[in-house]
Amino acid sequence: MAERPRLRRVAIVGASLAGITAAESLRARGFRGDITMLGAERHRPYDRPPLSKHLLSGGWAADRTQLRSTEALAGLDLEWRLGQPAVWLDPVARDITLADGSTLGYDAALLCTGTTARQIPHPAQLSGVHTLRTLDDALAIRTALDRSPRVAVVGGGFIGAEVAAEARRRGLSVTMVEALPVPMSRGLGQRMGQLCADLHLRHGVDVRCGVTVRAFEGDRRLQRVLLSDGATVDADLAVVGIGSVPATDWLSGSGIELDDGVVCDPFCRTSAPGVYAAGDVARWHNGLFGVRARIEHWTNAREQAIAAVGTMLADYGAGDAPAPYSPVPYVWSDQYGSRIQVAGRPSPHADAVRVIHRDDATDATVAVYRDGDTLVGALAVNAPKLLLPYRRMIAARTRWEDALAVR
Amino acid sequence: MEITVDPDKCCGYGDCVLTAPELFDLGGDGVAVLLVEEVREDQRADVEAAAASCPVAAIVVHG
Structure with a gap:
């Protein structure tokens, strides 16, 4: 087995929620080496859910979308390369080329370049x-x-x-x-x-x-x-707003396996040694549902970044063996004063859905979804509290009949 | 001991409610709220567990 380099330099490609979460996770778990944060945009990491909500309404100024304060970012001791998209990754030489022609060497890299709007x-x-x-x-x-x-x-x-x-x-x-x-x-x-x-x-x-x-x-x-x-x-x-396309053009020809995103194993490893992926751009087999998919949710960007860092550190002998990353997807939307929440993987089939709660006075609805005899998804409209137990039940692969019996 | 819940950070996961139902609930807007005016010292373990369960670190225990 080839000797693995020590983990001294981590490159995070994508100054996003996944990127900043990964940087925080690396520091929280004791990594003291160099972390370079690469961002195509000129902005420090910001939060996307408010963009179509508080920001559009004018309720929030732009700087309120910043994910971390200047002080908190300074405490992470990161090197920033913003406003320069990555254009090439060489997994053999282990370096990344930016649009201005500069290169950056890495021992491990995390790809979280997200998507672009279709x-x-x-x-x-x-x-x-x-x-x-x-x-x-x-x-x-x-x-x-x-x-x-x-x-x-x-x-x-x-x-x-x-x-x-x-x-x-x-x-x-x-x-x-x-x-x-x-x-x-x-x-x-x-x-x-x-x-x-x-x-x-x-x-x-x-x-x-x-x-x-x-x-x-x-x-x-x-x-x-x-x-x-x-x-x-x-x-x-x-x-x-007709969906998005994973931002992987810059990786084509690099040898890293791509297929509607960066293909990962259940531990967030790409096909190249030392290269990991997280967030919207990563496509992997989620063992909980038995499907290979990407998840374009805020929650996944965060959770998968933490999982990828866990694998990275373990691969370099600096942490325990990771568990397969198999989350329950979770997303929410605010419209007309209503909150819509979706957990798991609802099925579009007509016989897969059951409305289990409806209250006209509060315009609240809760519906659950099945795949065969297993609970796989839940939808709540104006009923945030009622959704809670179903997220846990989906994670536990609860039988459909047992889920329906809970009221 | 002072407990703060940041409503901007809270995404309504509700893990705090499942962890410490006597201390936290979700409001109608899906944002977590503390149910008691003062958290007793014998509830410290519960409130710290709830804070630790929050995926977005919206709950902070001071003191």
């Missing part, structure tokens, strides 16, 4: 068409909302839903364009998807389902959105 092609000179992934994206959308535009939201997922809710809160006219017959139905099924769609309808959003965008049109500024059914939506601002 785009709909449109003329580059046409302004008014946005995606929402970064802090700069959110600030640009907020500025556009301040001009009281007619808004088209493309995609009825959580990002689109939160933008629609904020635009309606401002009293703007909003059209939502969703390719599926029912928003959210690919993940939650038609019935619970309709529950989410009803929130939009009740708050005055014009929801168009089963249609896609054919073109964005306008004379330099967006004026119209043409839909696949021939309809035209007048709009000055379009926000496209």
Whole structure:
């Protein structure tokens, strides 16, 4: 067996939630070597969930999204290389090249480059068409909302839903364009998807389902959105929230196995020795559900970074053998004053869902999902406390009948 | 002993509620709240366990 270098230099690619969590975890577990934090954006690590919530509403200034104070960051003793995307990784030489041509050697590297927002092609000179992934994206959308535009939201997922809710809160006219017959139905099924769609309808959003965008049109500024059914939506601002693409272009040809993300083993190791991945970009086999997937949730970025650091330290003889990383996914969304929470992996099949709680007075709903005879997911709308036991039951692979018996 | 819950950090996991149900609950907005005005010294182990269970370190025990 080849002799492994000592762990003296760790490179973290992605100055994100996963990145800063990994740096904190390394220090908390006693790592005293060099940690370099590489970031494509010029910003120190910031929090993304508020971007489509408190930041869009103007309730938060941009600096409130900072994940850690200047003092806390200083205490971690990190070297920062911000505003320079990584463009190449050589797993044999163990170095990373940045856009400015500089290189950085590493003993171990953690890849947490996340995703980029999926785009709909449109003329580059046409302004008014946005995606929402970064802090700069959110600030640009907020500025556009301040001009009281007619808004088209493309995609009825959580990002689109939160933008629609904020635009309606401002009293703007909003059209939502969703390719599926029912928003959210690919993940939650038609019935619970309709529950989410009803929130939009009740708050005055014009929801168009089963249609896609054919073109964005306008004379330099967006004026119209043409839909696949021939309809035209007048709009000055379009926000496209149709999913995201793992940021792995810079790794193609490096020899690191890629397949809709960076392929990892159950311990967050990539195919290259000394290289690990965490967060939105990592795709691995989650033994709890028996599926190979990426998880694009805040909670996963944090938990997987901690898991990856555990494996890294163990691989270099500085920690106990890690356990396979097999979390229960958890995500939440705030829309129109309602909180939607999803735990586990809901199934879209009609016979997989059971509504176990409904209270019209508080507009609260809890539904659970099964895969065969096992509880695999839960959805709560305006019922945060009722979701609690189901997260634990999903982690414990509770039998469906046993889960239903708990009330 | 003073306990603080940072509502900006809290994501409503509810691990504190499951760990120390006599001390923590989730409000209607999904944010954890401390149920008692003062945490007694004999509840220190419970409140520290709840703080340790928080995935986002939103609960801090001072003193």
